[in-house]
Amino acid sequence: MNNLGIQYANSNKSWMTSLIFKNWVERLNSKMSVENRKILLLLYNAPVHYFDGEFSNIELYFLPPKTISKIQPIDQGIVHSFKSLYKKGMTRNLSMGTNIGTLSYTHELTKFKLVNALPLIIEAWNEVTVDTIKNCFNKALNNWAKIDEKILEESTDEKGIKFKSPYN
Structure with a gap:
């Protein structure tokens, strides 16, 4: 797959896994670092998107749970x-x-x-x-x-972003 210019990963059930996602974000962060770019990723509030770690060139924003x-x-x-x-x-x-x-x-x-x-x-x-x-x-x-302001209040902090794991 690399000869097509893409990186490919799979899992037994054909689902995104935390490890696949983490590896992808780490590679993307390295690429953004080399290109001296900073990006914001908007993510569904899904368990596979949560892992420990911070990135120099990527900020993760989790949409509120059950976001329509x-x-x-x-x-x-x-x-x-x-x-x-x-x-x-x-x-x-x-x-x-x-x-x-x-x-x-x-x-x-x-x-x-x-x-x-x-x-x-x-x-x-x-x-x-x-x-x-x-x-x-x-x-x-x-x-x-x-949308309802209550939903916004529950899902944001003083910066307008809440990085909260659903497991807390």
Whole structure:
């Protein structure tokens, strides 16, 4: 997978694990350090996202528990755009030399593996526009302003960020 320019990790159940996530964040932090960049990661409040450690170039922000999708930027159209672009690329890739709906097309689908999907995933993500991402963040922020203030008070500290493990 490294020859595709990506890092790949898996687990027995095909789920994200704390170790996979931690290793990914550590690699990302190293990359951001080399590039002299600082970033903020917005994370679902999920147990796999919690681990001890601080990063020089990454700040973790955990969305409040049970955060509704209306205030999550990724759910405001980023995923939809990515999936549409991926499906378009997959259809284009599989239909080369075959007619959709024919037996040969169905046969091509059965041969389609992860290694075939990864370049299409990279291509689809690279085609998601900056404007799409900005618009989704703006939409989420507008929705965020409308949610119950009590939820905000319970999930923020004086900086507006609360880093609290669900296990405390």
